[in-house]
Amino acid sequence: xxxxxxxxxxxxxxxxxxxxxxxxxxxxxxxxxxxxxxxxxxxxxxxxxxxxxxxxxxxxxxxxxxxxxxxxxxxxxxxxxxxxxxxxxxxxxxxxxxxxxxxxxxxxxxxxxxxxxxxxxxxxxxxxxxxxxxxxxxxxxxxxxxxxxxxxxxxxxxxxxxxxxxxxxxxxxxxxxxxxxxxxxxxxxxxxxxxxxxxxxxxxxxxxxxxxxxxxxxxxxxxxxxxxxxxxxxxxxxxxxxxxxxxxxxxxxxxxxxxxxxxxxxxxxxxxxxxxxxxxxxxxxxxxxxxxxxxxxxxxxxxxxxxxxxxxxxxxxxxxxxxxxxxxxxxxxxxxxxxxxxxxxxxxxxxxxxxxxxxxxxx
Amino acid sequence: xxxxxxxxxxxxxxxxxxxxxxxxxxxxxxxxxxxxxxxxxxxxxxxxxxxxxxxxxxxxxxxxxxxxxxxxxxxxxxxxxxxxxxxxxxxxxxxxxxxxxxxxxxxxxxxxxxxxxxxxxxxxxxxxxxxxxxxxxxxxxxxxxxxxxxxxxxxxxxxxxxxxxxxxxxxxxxxxxxxxxxxxxxxxxxxxxxxxxxxxxxxxxxxxxxxxxxxxxxxxxxxxxxxxxxxxxxxxxxxxxxxxxxxxxxxxxxxxxxxxxxxxxxxxxxxxxxxxxxxxxxxxxxxxxxxx
Numbered sequence: 001x002x003x004x005x006x007x008x009x010x011x012x013x014x015x016x017x018x019x020x021x022x023x024x025x026x027x028x029x030x031x032x033x034x035x036x037x038x039x040x041x042x043x044x045x046x047x048x049x050x051x052x053x054x055x056x057x058x059x060x061x062x063x064x065x066x067x068x069x070x071x072x073x074x075x076x077x078x079x080x081x082x083x084x085x086x087x088x089x090x091x092x093x094x095x096x097x098x099x100x101x102x103x104x105x106x107x108x109x110x111x112x113x114x115x116x117x118x119x120x121x122x123x124x125x126x127x128x129x130x131x132x133x134x135x136x137x138x139x140x141x142x143x144x145x146x147x148x149x150x151x152x153x154x155x156x157x158x159x160x161x162x163x164x165x166x167x168x169x170x171x172x173x174x175x176x177x178x179x180x181x182x183x184x185x186x187x188x189x190x191x192x193x194x195x196x197x198x199x200x201x202x203x204x205x206x207x208x209x210x211x212x213x214x215x216x217x218x219x220x221x222x223x224x225x226x227x228x229x230x231x232x233x234x235x236x237x238x239x240x241x242x243x244x245x246x247x248x249x250x251x252x253x254x255x256x257x258x259x260x261x262x263x264x265x266x267x268x269x270x271x272x273x274x275x276x277x278x279x280x281x282x283x284x285x286x287x288x289x290x291x292x293x294x295x296x297x298x299x300x301x302x303x304x305x306x307x308x309x310x311x312x313x314x315x316x317x318x319x320x321x322x323x324x325x326x327x328x329x330x331x332x333x334x335x336x337x338x339x340x341x342x343x344x345x346x347x348x349x350x351x352x353x354x355x356x357x358x359x360x361x362x363x
Numbered sequence: 364x365x366x367x368x369x370x371x372x373x374x375x376x377x378x379x380x381x382x383x384x385x386x387x388x389x390x391x392x393x394x395x396x397x398x399x400x401x402x403x404x405x406x407x408x409x410x411x412x413x414x415x416x417x418x419x420x421x422x423x424x425x426x427x428x429x430x431x432x433x434x435x436x437x438x439x440x441x442x443x444x445x446x447x448x449x450x451x452x453x454x455x456x457x458x459x460x461x462x463x464x465x466x467x468x469x470x471x472x473x474x475x476x477x478x479x480x481x482x483x484x485x486x487x488x489x490x491x492x493x494x495x496x497x498x499x500x501x502x503x504x505x506x507x508x509x510x511x512x513x514x515x516x517x518x519x520x521x522x523x524x525x526x527x528x529x530x531x532x533x534x535x536x537x538x539x540x541x542x543x544x545x546x547x548x549x550x551x552x553x554x555x556x557x558x559x560x561x562x563x564x565x566x567x568x569x570x571x572x573x574x575x576x577x578x579x580x581x582x583x584x585x586x587x588x589x590x591x592x593x594x595x596x597x598x599x600x601x602x603x604x605x606x607x608x609x610x611x612x613x614x615x616x617x618x619x620x621x622x623x624x625x626x627x628x629x630x631x632x633x634x635x636x637x638x639x640x641x642x643x644x645x646x647x648x649x650x651x652x653x654x655x
Contacts, residue, residue, distance in 0.1 A: 052554070052555075071554070073556075078555060079552065081551070083546060085548035085552040086549075087566065087569075088570065089570065098553075098556055099556035099557055102553075102557040103557050146552070
């Protein structure tokens, strides 16, 4: 087991920088998810940890060891690949035991360790099969088996469950989390799926265009996004953004939209005050933090229902406020037809205000 | 996955088309196989019998072709008097040796070219294949001069080297295609598992084995069928089957029977090899064609 520290790491592919000045500290035994859309530099970062890519600048340490120049085989890592990368001509047993065989472990120990890993992953009955005869979920277990049998210092997972169907993915999320807790090995897990990141990780690093946007617990990422990009990326359905202006009215600060005006809570207003009043902002709120109602109430906003999407337990309502789209998640007993008038009220404790200019959050 | 069957509907036009295709195939078969039949049958005939021809227009006389007493005299002559055993060995060693060297060196080079990026890679690849673009005859004279300086003329190593010169660029190109199709992540997994670069390379060899096997056969064929190199560079000490066969044609006495027998001896091993690896050959050579 080891802690990982990534200091001022850059990765260039020719002229383009894929990873820009990345700084991350992973505690011993921690489960870190690196979350971001494709092309954000998360896989490059992982591959630099593995030693499969050169580090253009900066340092990576595992514990006290600087690993920049170490080849993958000397880093004591185990990696699980997106496409599993099993050896098609070898049996499951040989696939799992491969790393031990390369390290010249004696055959009886290999036998024991492979069987223990297979038992843990419930694939013991598949040991004599070839990868071609396995389903996606089974292949993925074999790939994980190959990683855990090594008992490495660090696990690197590169979107290992991206190719499974939704139900199996949900199941594997739970299993991976249990497995990591059981083994207690430090894990760096790359994914573009926020559900995976939020549900499994101790801490999440959100990356965008090669830059680390936010690094924190899943709760922090979800409830306290540092900028508009993180807010928009994390959460499903995505957050609503409304272009507004901030206007001082006496002690209170009003958020003024072209069609409505609502006041900020006093503690929110004080943040704005200290950060100097900025006129153009984005008001952001998650669909499930908006209440929709047929009748008007205090500080409610008039909107028009465009379409309703019942999802079984929930209902998504597409509305328009002025010219902007606002998505609301509500209970399925809400009924409205297209073009009908409705009223929205925001949960003020939960909303966010971002600077339009810099995208940074005030709160 | 879509069904691989092609849906066809029977129309009069298609019917005629099918008949024409059948006819064409029949003629083609006669055209290609008849020569082999004549060669094989003639190798078992005496000279007199071999040249017994029916009169023009006498179709019943065709039976005359099969009217002979088989003799193995020509084969005996080849192997007992004319040393064809040695020549066959020369052919096997030169063709096989060059094929193995080409594939071993070629696969390593192809792997390197497939897996690395560097400036001028495209130019290097073009340069490699461009060595195959000049006709063999054009490089023969300089090659002979070089080989003579190194005292390689008339030796088996010389012949192997000459074939390798021509097989290797081809091997690099074809094998690079095979390696390109192997996902990089398998080697990366190997390297994470504790393999060095060479072990990773060896670990993916089974995946390209059909391609390598098929290409090995092509290299053997090139060396086996070659006449030009063998007659000039191999002349003397490293005489191969085609050259030895040619020498049966003498100004005074063309030994038709022995020539036919030599033809059979030269052709049969490659035919068997072809039959043996037929399926392998097809899967191997189409391997790079589609991404799976």
